[in-house]
Amino acid sequence: MATKIRLQRHGRKNYAFYPIVIADSRAPRDGKFIERIGSYNPNTNPATITLNFERALYWVNCGAQPTDTVRTILSNEGVLLMKHLQGGVKKGAFDEAEAQRRFDAWKSKKTATTEAFKSDLASKKASDAKQRLEDEQAKNKAKAEEIAKKKAELVAAAAEAEAPAEEATEEVAAESAE
DSSP states (O other): OOEEEEEOOEEETTEEEEEEEEEETTSOTTSOOSEEEEEEETTSSSOEEEEOHHHHHHHHHHTOEEOHHHHHHHHHHTHHHHHHHHHHHHHTSSOHHHHHHHHHHHHHHHHHHHHHHHHHHHHHHHHHHHHHHHHHHHHHHHHHHHHHHHHHHHHHHHHHHHHHHHHHHHHHHHHHHO
């Protein structure tokens, strides 16, 4: 039986997530599968990947063929590197401890770059939000100054209109007093 490691599509339209499954190559995409070993959610930034490392390594060693996307996921998670290192141990190039040391060094470097990307993304988002707030405050201040200027003009115009009316009432009062 030819087995494949592939993605099943779940979720709604324009918002899909993908379980990573081991399935017979003849089974339909979303149909019957042998085992579910993880999931892939491309809707988050960066994409969220959960993977049962031991089971994925077991199936790759058994000869299950990953699809292109799953191959990339397995490569990024280190499954294919561990398979490569295990091949070196079998050939006698180095021992198991050396293979584990190399894998741990690669994994720590990968984790550091991922964390740096996440922190950079968060700081960029915070600076963008701060910049938008400053722009909004500047616009509001300009609008408030413009409104205050218009109100001052209206008050001045109203004062000018009242001045002749007061003079007329004073004249009428003076004439009536005479």
